[in-house]
Amino acid sequence: MSYIYLSTNKLEKINIYSILTQLNNLLRTHALTYFYLKSYFTKLIVIVVLASIAFQSLASEPILPILKEKHLNNKKFELGKLLFVDTRLSKNQDRSCHSCHNLALGGADGLKKPVNLAFNSPTILNVSKNYYIGWKGEYSQLKPQLEMILQKPDVMGTDWAFVIPAFKKDQLYSKLFSSIYNNGISKENIIDAILYYESNLIFPSKFDEFLLGDNDAISLSAKQGYNNFKDYGCASCHQGANVGGNIFQELGVVLPYKGIIGQYKTEKLRVPSLRNVAKTAPYFSDGTVKSLKKAIEIMAKHQLGQKLTDTEIDQIADFLKSLDSIME
Numbered sequence: 001m002s003y004i005y006l007s008t009n010k011l012e013k014i015n016i017y018s019i020l021t022q023l024n025n026l027l028r029t030h031a032l033t034y035f036y037l038k039s040y041f042t043k044l045i046v047i048v049v050l051a052s053i054a055f056q057s058l059a060s061e062p063i064l065p066i067l068k069e070k071h072l073n074n075k076k077f078e079l080g081k082l083l084f085v086d087t088r089l090s091k092n093q094d095r096s097c098h099s100c101h102n103l104a105l106g107g108a109d110g111l112k113k114p115v116n117l118a119f120n121s122p123t124i125l126n127v128s129k130n131y132y133i134g135w136k137g138e139y140s141q142l143k144p145q146l147e148m149i150l151q152k153p154d155v156m157g158t159d160w161a162f163v164i165p166a167f168k169k170d171q172l173y174s175k176l177f178s179s180i181y182n183n184g185i186s187k188e189n190i191i192d193a194i195l196y197y198e199s200n201l202i203f204p205s206k207f208d209e210f211l212l213g214d215n216d217a218i219s220l221s222a223k224q225g226y227n228n229f230k231d232y233g234c235a236s237c238h239q240g241a242n243v244g245g246n247i248f249q250e251l252g253v254v255l256p257y258k259g260i261i262g263q264y265k266t267e268k269l270r271v272p273s274l275r276n277v278a279k280t281a282p283y284f285s286d287g288t289v290k291s292l293k294k295a296i297e298i299m300a301k302h303q304l305g306q307k308l309t310d311t312e313i314d315q316i317a318d319f320l321k322s323l324d325s326i327m328e
Contacts, residue, residue, distance in 0.1 A: 062235035063243055065208040066129060068328075069200050079176045080197025083190060088166055089150065091157030097124075097149075097194065103327070106279025107201070112287035116154045120287035123276050125325050128199040130245030130273060135285050137248060137270040143195055150191070160187050203325030205275065210322070218322040225319030228312050233304050243274040243323060251284065254305035257298070278321040293317050 083089065085098040100109045100121040107123035114121055119135045127133070132140055139145040150158040167173045167185050174185065181189045207226075209217035218226075229235055238244040248268040251257045269285050282288065283295040293313050300306040300313075308316070 061211060062230060062239040063207075063211065064241045065211040066126060066202060066204050066241050067208075068204055069202055072200055073180075073196070075176065076180050076193060076196050077200055079173075079180060080193040080195070082173075082176075083194045084197055088163060089156060089158050089190075091153065091159050095156070097156075097198075103201075106276040106324075108280040110281070112282055119285050120282065122272055123280050124198060125201050125203060126242055126273065126275050127201065129202070129240075129242035130270075131240075132245060132248075132270045135269045135272075142198055143191070146191060146195055146198070163187075163190070203327055205323050205325055207319070207322040219318060221315050222318040222322045225312075225315035225317065228308075228316050229319055232300065232306050232308075234299070234316075237271045237303075238274050244271045245273040247271050249303075251302065253303050255302045257302045274320060275323045276325055278317070278324055292320065296320075 083097075084101075085096050087093045087096045087099075089096060100114050101107050101124035102109055103125070107125035107127075109121045111121065113119060122135065128142060133142060133145045139148075150156045164185060164187065167177075167190070177185045177189060177193075180193070183189070206217045207222075210223075229238075237247060237249050240246050247270075249271050250268045272285075277283075278292055281292060282290045283292070289295045289298065296313050296316050297308060300308045
């Protein structure tokens with residue numbers, strides 16, 4: 001089946017390291033043959049052919065593998081992590097970034113919707129792989145979105161006149177900031193550290209290992225679920241490195257679906273990433289669907305005009321579970 005992907009002003013790029021990883025797996029598979037080749041020229045040809053196979057294998061898939069960042073500034077990452085859970089950044093000192101984006105809950109909060117907010121909390125994991133940020137996709141970069149979150153009174157409402165002096169009295173923060181930034185604690189540096197942390201919350205999954213050549217990384221049911229996912233057209237919207245996050249679509253393309261306020265809506269929202277979806281119930285922008293399998297059934301019916309069998313739903317659910325991040 002050929003795919004038409006609706007995305008994208010931004011072309012997805014296949015990371016060269018992904019190709020090399022796939023090539024390495026192929027070389028291991030054919031190690032004995034490669035070892036006994038006498039000619040260096042012949043060996044070079046084998047490498048070129050296998051590299052071509054690796055590239056074509058990755059390029060033909062609607063989903064691209066992600067890789068964990070190997071060259072982190074650990075000190076800056078840890079500072080960002082501390083700030084991410086610090087309630088002093090909220091006006092009433094009663095919530096933090098972590099309140100809506102709990103890594104133990106797949107980077108979301110497990111709630112239908114946070115208090116005072118219109119939409120279900122999307123996962124923060126792998127967020128830097130999204131082309132658009134937030135349900136309405138107003139931002140294509142994390143920094144302005146983070147600044148908005150900190151500024152809005154109904155979200156964080158950060159009181160910088162309180163935060164800066166309070167942090168300067170904090171011995172741990174004073175030490176960490178001065179070791180990373182020449183000018184120590186400032187609004188700009190606080191935002192920069194949180195941004196660095198969020199940008200590097202990149203955690204691959206078993207499915208990424210499968211894409212990179214480990215055929216045993218996921219179950220047979222998950223493999224069949226992935227085939228169903230492609231064959232029924234789910235990958236037309238959920239594709240790329242983050243399995244979504246890069247186009248807009250309305251809910252109810254084939255059959256109307258009741259929207260957030262109980263009326264039939266045609267507003268297009270950002271297609272969410274499906275990475276870690278098995279851990280981020282409830283589902284949809286209004287958080288009204290509690291079950292992953294029910295969400296699959298609804299999407300197939302209303303977006304694709306398909307009635308899936310129970311077995312097909314189970315298989316797609318197993319595929320989606322293989323997208324869970326491997327947290328270290």
